[in-house]
Amino acid sequence: MISASHDLLKCPDNVVAPVKATIQFSISDKAGSLDDCLATIESMQISLTRIESRPSKISEWDYDFTVDINAVNFEQVSQVVKSLESFAKQVQIINNAKVPDSTPWFPRTLTDLDPITKKASKIGEGLASDSPGANDAAYCARRAEITKNADTYKTGRPIPFVNYSRVEIETWAVIYNKLTKIVSKFLKSRTGFTLRPIKGIVPSRYFLNGLAFRVFHATQYIRHHTKPLYSNEPDICHELLGHAPLFADPDFADLSQEIGLASLGASYRDMKRLTAIYWFTVEFGLCRQGDQIRAYGGGLLSSFGELEYCLSDKPEIRPFEPAKVAQQKFPFSEYQPVYFVTESFKDAKMRVREFTKSLSRPFSVRYNANTESIEILDSKEKIIRCAQSTDIPTLAQNLESLAQSC
Numbered sequence: 557m558i559s560a561s562h563d564l565l566k567c568p569d570n571v572v573a574p575v576k577a578t579i580q581f582s583i584s585d586k587a588g589s590l591d592d593c594l595a596t597i598e599s600m601q602i603s604l605t606r607i608e609s610r611p612s613k614i615s616e617w618d619y620d621f622t623v624d625i626n627a628v629n630f631e632q633v634s635q636v637v638k639s640l641e642s643f644a645k646q647v648q649i650i651n652n653a654k655v656p657d658s659t660p661w662f663p664r665t666l667t668d669l670d671p672i673t674k675k676a677s678k679i680g681e682g683l684a685s686d687s688p689g690a691n692d693a694a695y696c697a698r699r700a701e702i703t704k705n706a707d708t709y710k711t712g713r714p715i716p717f718v719n720y721s722r723v724e725i726e727t728w729a730v731i732y733n734k735l736t737k738i739v740s741k742f743l744k745s746r747t748g749f750t751l752r753p754i755k756g757i758v759p760s761r762y763f764l765n766g767l768a769f770r771v772f773h774a775t776q777y778i779r780h781h782t783k784p785l786y787s788n789e790p791d792i793c794h795e796l797l798g799h800a801p802l803f804a805d806p807d808f809a810d811l812s813q814e815i816g817l818a819s820l821g822a823s824y825r826d827m828k829r830l831t832a833i834y835w836f837t838v839e840f841g842l843c844r845q846g847d848q849i850r851a852y853g854g855g856l857l858s859s860f861g862e863l864e865y866c867l868s869d870k871p872e873i874r875p876f877e878p879a880k881v882a883q884q885k886f887p888f889s890e891y892q893p894v895y896f897v898t899e900s901f902k903d904a905k906m907r908v909r910e911f912t913k914s915l916s917r918p919f920s921v922r923y924n925a926n927t928e929s930i931e932i933l934d935s936k937e938k939i940i941r942c943a944q945s946t947d948i949p950t951l952a953q954n955l956e957s958l959a960q961s962c
């Protein structure tokens with residue numbers, strides 16, 4: 557049931573935020589039923605931020621509704637549930653849970669990613685002084701024009717259209733023609749991953765949090781045209797050539813989401829470990845294919861120079877063992893001295909999943925794709941509901957976590 561132990565959560569800007577909750581309920585297909593439910597929420601002056609409906613899988617005459625609300629505290633969420641029970645059946649809270657007060661803020665729903673984008677916008681405004689475009693006023697202005705999209709972007713909207721200029725298209729062509737000689741095969745299967753515009757580099761906690769929702773924060777501006785084969789920061793070439801194709805692979809997508817889920821509410825120490833694992837997989841990962849080693853990290857696939865370097869005999873190549881990877885230090889602005897090679901994306905996924913059991917977080921989470929929200933699995937009822945709709949490895953992991961905390 558609901559805990560009143562921590563009634564306020566902190567959002568990224570340290571502004572006290574109301575309690576967000578997702579509630580599901582079923583009603584019969586008769587006139588006025590939904591009106592009664594919505595009226596009871598409105599009467600408490602609670603803001604309703606999302607409502608979705610679908611035919612019930614249990615009864616052909618019923619409809620299931622999912623609503624997101626912003627309440628003042630957990631007690632108010634409890635009151636909503638009680639009131640809804642007068643008009644609806646199977647009323648249940650999806651993503652409200654007993655989370656310790658010391659847990660860092662983390663997004664519970666897709667719309668919670670909006671304040672993260674705003675925070676990143678402030679950080680990503682400036683251009684590094686050593687960037688090739690730093691002294692080009694026209695380039696800086698053009699970049700600011702494109703990144704304005706990230707300021708105003710809201711969950712659910714289409715990715716803003718950018719009408720790239722002739723110079724930008726020519727810059728893209730130089731990179732694309734060079735890289736496609738090496739990266740010849742893009743994986744085609746679909747995984748549910750989506751891109752979301754971002755102004756620049758975002759704090760790793762919030763960036764990884766996005767992966768939990770299968771959301772990848774991506775920049776849209778392009779590097780300076782005088783250096784088409786070099787960029788000291790992410791740009792659209794890095795995102796689309798380096799990252800996007802990999803998210804079409806189901807196991808890679810799962811691996812990325814696994815890291816993202818582990819980052820939700822993670823302690824500072826665990827965030828450092830998860831960031832290293834992200835760095836040496838999604839950004840700079842190597843994978844064995846037959847008797848060859850291939851690069852798959854986005855930082856490698858979008859960097860002609862480092863792609864050649866990482867497959868040469870210069871860097872040190874170690875097997876992918878998450879506990880060791882998590883301790884590895886890494887440079888940001890030069891080639892990596894060490895890379896980690898995994899046997900397969902599936903193997904990496906299973907190893908990371910195993911590793912996350914060693915993290916200190918006292919609760920476990922699951923992403924509910926139907927409600928696009930995070931469920932905190934801290935009770936028998938939630939585990940049972942999870943069992944009815946999830947895959948067996950996730951279920952086993954959640955059962956194990958629950959058993960350890962009992």
Ligand SMILES: [Fe+2]
Nearest residue numbers: 790839854855
């Ligand atoms: Fe990247």
